[in-house]
Amino acid sequence: MVRLGSSWQLLSLAFTFRTSEFRNRVPAYQIPSIPRSIPIDPLPKSSMSVPSLSEGALLKICQGDNVDKPILQVLGLKKLANQNSSSDRYRVFVSDGQYSNSFSMLATQMNDKIINGSLVNFCLIRANNYVCNKSDNRKVIILYDVDVLTQPGQVSSTIGEPTTLNPDGTVNSTNAKKPASVKRAAESDVGPPMAKRSPLTTPNGNQSAPKSSILDPRPVYSSSGAGSFDPSQVSVHPIASLTPYQNKWTIKARVTHKSDIRRWNNSRGEGHLFSMDLLDESGEIRATAFKEQCDKYYNVVEVGKLYYVTSCSLKAANKQYSTLNNEYEMTFRDSTEVIPCNEDASNIPTITFNFVKIKDLAAASKDSVVDVMGICKEALDATTLTSQRTQKEFTKRDIRLVDNSCNEVNLTLWGQTAETFDGANNPVVVVKNCKVSDYNGVSLSALSSSVIQINPDMPQAHSLKGWFESEGQSAQTQSLTQLGARGGADGSIGSNLKTLGEVKIENLGMSSEGKPEFYSTSAYIVMLQKDRALYKACNRVNDGKACNKKVVDQGNDQYRCEKCNSQLDGFTWRIVLSFSIADSTDNTWVTCFQEQAETILNKTAEELGALYDQDQDGYNKVFQAATFKHYDLRLSCKAEHYNDEQKVRHTVRSVVPINYDDYKQRLIKDLESAGIEIPDKLSKGSYL
């Protein structure tokens, strides 16, 4: 009964389909899942009657005709091998009673109908929304929205004797039935007027399709004919159907994001590029234009507008750098064209937001990507910094957002966005795709993929503005971003709280190349390196900043600083302290500098230098006294190379004597979450 050829597997390899879920940008409180109980589609009142199939619909669809809501029978379902996709995909064998087609796919948002048992073999469906896509030489029908018209078991056999369509959507002359009933596209009375045929646009010959009058493929726009673009000649493909294996296609999509032009210069060469995000009914994809294409199209493309885009190269998207819901990304090539589209755009979605209330950011996991809307309560000035890591200069600006959850959060803007931001008159700021960071508690950081809108004309924005003007600006609010809230500069125990054993097991600091990772811990100092703890430093002040680089003692009260390239009469003592910290799980050697070292040794660098010169015994006692003290520490760690060997260096960023109230509360919580009951005699209540 169900005819499953070996091509099932082939198709599953060539075909990819993505869900409309936004993967990789799912905070902890928003876990996508398939609902467990889904109501079965409402049935017609006369539930025992079986509607007629739309005979011939599948052939028409494969020829490009638009058949309105055809009624089809499901003859088979096959779950495809899950290729790292977040959701199962089903291939459907469908029949219209006259023809059957084994190259149909069920959009994943329809999966619930299979899971709840309503979409079963032999059932009848109405395809409310579908597309027919040409993938290589195959016609693939994607069923976006179907209603199941029969109850399970109501129909238990194949209706009619359908002829299987060829993979390319054609039918062989020997088994073609009732061809007269199949109208030519141009004569069709359903759907929009179709394009005229041209012999030049039938590229694939008719080897497998002798009955050419019926079986000619639809005209396909050829980008080789410069300036020949005619939207009416074009078969528009859904973004979700694009794969690297197709050469010629056109999408009709809205630009939801456009990056600045960025320049690069590395070992592989130099150049410049911009990228944009494209959205249609079926999905989204990022497109990048390099060099000539960047110059050609940067000014053509406007955010929010619709374009036909043709013939880019597709390659696997690097999910590390994109939160877009697509396995692929596009690269412009010479033959790519981007043509503004002024047609009706009602079916092309506009950018959508999935706003998270500021209050709820406290529960969002670090590095998740969220959309936020808030009133800009304050905008600090833009400042210029130099990255320690890359030595590149960049601009940043912190702004403070508040919403009607009466919570505030800092959002950091970067680069051009930071420079041009205008926070005057408390604008509504909408930001799509910003990163949740644990800096100073909870804060937000814009990404290059962030879309920022100021005072957008949206109902929620107007209502937020109204709230702020009427009550918000004088309301009692609380900020999630504050020093010390979670791992702040005051050293209070903070976010990313780890035991030393966890830090090692998790290889903290090893993953992100050269970029420090921060963590907090409570530990004892068990051993200090007292030799080489001091160095003589350059005391020159340049631009208000001390040089502090190590100087060479010339022996005649003269010191040489290579950094400043100068001879000095004096120096200042500075401390670089190495010590080992331990908790019940492990121990770690860490480094700390001047300020934190002075806290730990309870001496200033100058005092310690004097002891070093004049009182060896006193110097040693300073280190003895510092041993076996218990601290709350904030550390950063990153991998560094020491001749071929990779080691993680841990640096103390802040240190305060342990807060035992906090510490015992954490221990009690840990014990309880491990399922251990706290005996009553410990009067837990007094601790919590």
Place this chain on the structure above:
DNA sequence: CCCCCCCC
């Protein structure tokens, strides 16, 4: 062919 998103 980029892939930086920086601050502690």
